[in-house]
Amino acid sequence: MMIRLIVVSIAISFAFTGFGQVPPIVWQSTFGNTGNEVMHSIAATADGNFMVMGIADVNGDEVDCDLKGQHDVWIFKMTPTGSIIWQKCFGGSKEEANPYNKIIATSDGGSMFISESWSKDFDATGHHKYSDVLTIKLDANGNVEWKKSFGGKFYDVPRNLLELPGKRYVIVSRSTSSDGDVPPNMDPVKFDAWVFIVNQMGAIICNNVFGGTGDDDLYKVLQDNEGNLVLFGQTTSMDGDLEGQIVEGTDAWLLKIDTTGNVLSSKVYGQSNNEAWRDALPAPNGGYFAFGITEDPGVLVDKGSYHGDDDLWAVKLDGNYNMQWQGVYGGSERETMMQAVAAPGNSGFYLAGGTYSVDGDVVKPSSNGNDEYVVKISPNGTLLWSFTHGGTEKDYANAITATGLVAGVAYSTDGDVIGGAGNGDGWIYKFKDKKTTLNQKQYEYPEGYNGEVVLQVLPNPARDLVAIDFGGINGIFEMVLLDVTGKIMMQKTISLDGSKRDESIDVSAFDDGFYILQVTGEKLFQSVQMIISR
Template sequence: MRKTLLSVCSLFLMIFLSAQEVVWEKSIGGEHAEYLYNAIPTPDYGFLILGSSASDATGDIKKNNQGSLDYFLWKMDENGKQEWQNSFGGSGTDFLYAAKPTPDGGYILAGASTSTKSGDKTSENQGAEDIWIIKIDANGNLQWQQAFGGNGNDIPTDVLVTEDGGYLIAANSNSTPSELKKSENFGGNDYYMIKLDKKGKLIWEKTFGGTYDDKVKSILQTKDGFILVGNSNSPASGNKTVEQNGNKTWIVEIDNEGNIRSENSLGLNNENYLISAEQKEDHYLFAVNEKNGSKITSKVIETDFSLQPIKTTELKVENNLSITEIRNVNDSFLLTANKISSLQEATSGEIESYYITKSFDKNGTSVWEKKFGEKGFNYLEKAITTRDGSTILFGNSTQQAKGNKGQSDFYLVKLGKEGDDIKRISLEVYPNPTSDIVNVIINKEFTTSSIEVYNLAGQHLQTKDVKYRSTPISLGSYPGGVYILKIKTDNKSESIKIIKK
């Protein structure tokens, strides 16, 4: 099931527009402050925004706040039109940092919470910040939740849907063992990994680190395990065996049970900081800033799946850019960053910041650069490529010229070329065959729609009204065999055969 989902999601990064024009811009928020931390593309050509909100039901916000900050998520189509929104929170501050689509059409959410048992949260707080995991369905409704953490800070950075249908959460932890965290702490922050089954039950938890700070950023899946990628300034200590001086990229390869197989620092001799990591069809890409004295060099290191270097590309980047990510798209690199002006440079009399996107060819030569944002503080957090071939920039902004509703709003910019679009499949169903859930994606506008399920004898089994483009249908209660899905949209009807295992 997961392989089928990945084959759909792999289309997201196949297309890159060389001519970058603004298709639309949007500010989203309420009367107080909203903080965007992440965004992910979705199989129906849209995207899901992740962040936190301090606003009650004002402006674009539909629910009242339950504490200081609540998880806030917003599902939109490729035109920036809202499909649904929801928020979850307790009495404290709840920061939503990561999410992934799940095989049943829903999403797994990972964030950090200081809330006690209150509001939507059903577990007590163990320390400063606990990991709060929420599973939602395709329409944003809560299905289950879990919390993990010790007496300090436990902050997730990434979540992965694993081959067995479960989940792996990557977090940074400085907590000692407690009721909700059993693994030891080796120093400052450690890589803290939590493996759950598809219902949220804990399978195992592990920590990796040395005497100082070790902070994981990303999880990449291997054919029989995972690699954990982050930054470390620990010497060989704790369960870390790689010796080093200063901060360096630290890659830990583990098996499916969380046991260490190998460690790697990409063979870099100088102090360096991991910017981002990316898994391609047949290789990995690691973007780093390498420091040699006062000189900082941005590099993209390509390795095979054994982490053996294939190619290193040096990008010519100004040192005054705060880089958020470097991605490989076809034969070029897309860099996203923030450029913060000094008080002397600012035109508004206050410190200003702008979104920056830069394109480089395969040799690292700059091709074009664009700046986005007007007077005010605009801070880019994430860039994604959606299935319609566009790049969307996500961040936070205080600029009133774009219609801000409060102190800080989500600020979205869609880049592309007006009128350009890839050829779409009007109707998609996955996975097929399935053991339970099948997801129906209607890739076109419609007013009314429904899905009917029949067996081969023509017996009508169920009907489900369709509200959004992506709709999960459960076949779990039916015996194995072939079923017919009849999808009606306005005045048109299409049928698809589904194999139930």
């Protein structure tokens, strides 16, 4: 018989779950005082620091700026270790608060932010009626270069912001207005996606609404290699720019336009329940990675599994926007998805949000499940690790960076949270991801081996006993259980002759966390991720 040599490479990622395995917090800080403070957005600057955007309503402790109203926009420049370099507050006498408020560092060394605003005074110049998109351009020291309130007489809400070549800026919002700065809405009651481009002085140079007679919302904008804009969000429409699409409930929506607003492509993704995209990143060889939520038990999952309610949802699209794979992660309760970033070294993606779950992929949550939730997946969607941070109250993440900074809010004063006042403090911490190591082992297989996947681990997550279902195949197999450092925790040889299809192993002596189960046979090699959680 002809034998070929196969080198099997198993990526063992440090799985940050369980008390001994959570990614270590390098530093953390709560920002605020007895008022209510929330961090919404964070952006790296060219000098190695960070611009942070949040809200504040009371001066004191870290908050030291010219507050004007109920919640003002709080902007500060921060060192990589959490020290405030300078800070400013912006807004008016009413509310400037929205979880999708956004700040970006600009190519001229300054920054620019968008915020929902209900104010008609102070910085909210030119306000229309209800909520507007307050947009302010700052120089490198936080001085205002220009400020505008964009909108109409109804509801105009910011979503995303991107700098384009030539010091132009595309602002993504949603709107029910049909006057003021906003082109006619396709439905006078429901939201349309509103996308407009401004020049370096804040003048609108391109202005369009997109959608149909349902509710339409776009959360992320990217520019492709041809200079066109690709946007990601959600829709309930089947007319207008969604003509010919089949939408059930709320579906994820991809829209491609040129920089004058002509629609080049419009496509929906989803099944019978609700799906939505919140973020997206370009793929190295064309296409996109899109990230959001799904609450569809019928989702055709390639990676992970649907657990219940809203789960995190990751999708890989090719250059023609066809789905190549999708992964689902979370627990039986609701997860929220706020931001995704590429992890260093092409090692995958960090997804940040919140969770109410205490099961599934959510390992070691707090007792009430209201925690920040951060997930790392590989470039092909495999769950590498997840962690929750927080205390006994509600804590959630709004932003994450590739360097491991997580920004959000902590209502807790216990658990992982140090120094909080308890009324809602801006919470920023840095975690340390550990590099993926590669273990290689050589196995000899007969010619024609096709790596057929037949193995199942039940239950997964496990507590004490695990059944390994071999799908009815026969043979002699070597089972090896590895921890996340590659250490062999268990090794045994079993023989299956058809009289039984599974083998049980006792994991009661092992710590909570992620493990790798390797099974080797004459015509089988499979590596399965297993979670132990009690």
